[in-house]
Amino acid sequence: MSLTIDVLTLFPRMLDGFLAESILGKGIAAGHLAVKVHDLRNWAVDKHRTADDRPFGGGAGMVMKPEPVFSAIEQVQTPGCRRIYLTPDGTPFTSAIARELSQQQHLVLLSGHYEGIDQRIRDRLIDQELSIGDYVLTNGTLAAAVVIDALARFIPGVLGEEKSLTHESFTSKLLDFPQYTRPAEFRGMSVPEVLLSGNHAEIEKWRYARQLEKTRQVRPDLLK
Ligand SMILES: C[S@@+](CC[C@H](N)C(=O)[O-])C[C@H]1O[C@@H](n2cnc3c(N)ncnc32)[C@H](O)[C@@H]1O
Incomplete structure (x- = not known):
């Protein structure tokens, strides 16, 4: 119901x-x-x-x-x-x-x-x-x-992609990683190379490192 x-x-x-x-x-x-x-x-x-x-x-x-x-x-x-x-x-x-x-x-x-x-x-x-x-x-x-x-957002079906919940701030006690989209080059700013590499293991590692870094910086209380 x-x-x-x-x-x-x-x-x-x-x-x-x-x-x-x-x-x-x-x-x-x-x-x-x-x-x-x-x-x-x-x-x-x-x-x-x-x-x-x-x-x-x-x-x-x-x-x-x-x-x-x-x-x-x-x-x-x-x-x-x-x-x-x-x-x-x-x-x-x-x-x-x-x-x-x-x-x-x-x-x-x-x-x-x-x-x-x-x-x-x-x-x-x-x-x-x-x-x-x-x-x-x-x-x-x-x-x-x-x-x-x-x-x-937690009610099944409300978010199109259920998996978009799994990576989010607070779901894992860590804040979210930075996101980028096209174009890869914009006003002299490039998207981090690893995200264009297609190497999913490396991408996961990079994202986790950014999550830790951001959480340590902004919300160290979440890491306790
Ligand atoms: C001006 S506030 C009343 C504040 C109250 N005199 C106090 O100092 O706790 C009027 C209404 O706004 C709502 N409200 C204001 N700030 C809120 C907050 N941070 N979280 C949830 N409701 C809030 C509450 O329903 C509250 O009854």
């Missing part, structure tokens, strides 16, 4: 282009995954469709109210689904988490806005909290998009 993802956000239109384009758009069209985007304001109860209010205890900004989010999650959730809140104070999102999520049947991704969401939503309804990096976005819709994009 394929994966279904429900996204709950105050900005559903932010995902329009993202879900229609490129590899993800094709994966959805082919039925490898289904993504439903919901406007949280549809669950607001007052005539102004209010989704936020001032924080108890004072302080700057606004906080997303519990009622619309509780109603939305209670409506879209299914038994055994994973309810995820995107938040900068969540667990760092990694390739391993993306792979694990791709094997689920139903995900609910909650995007916050303003100063965040009422803590009672997190306490009662959220199974997992994920951060896409040590910076703060204005809302979680792009974070949800990042999670969807990264996990979709």
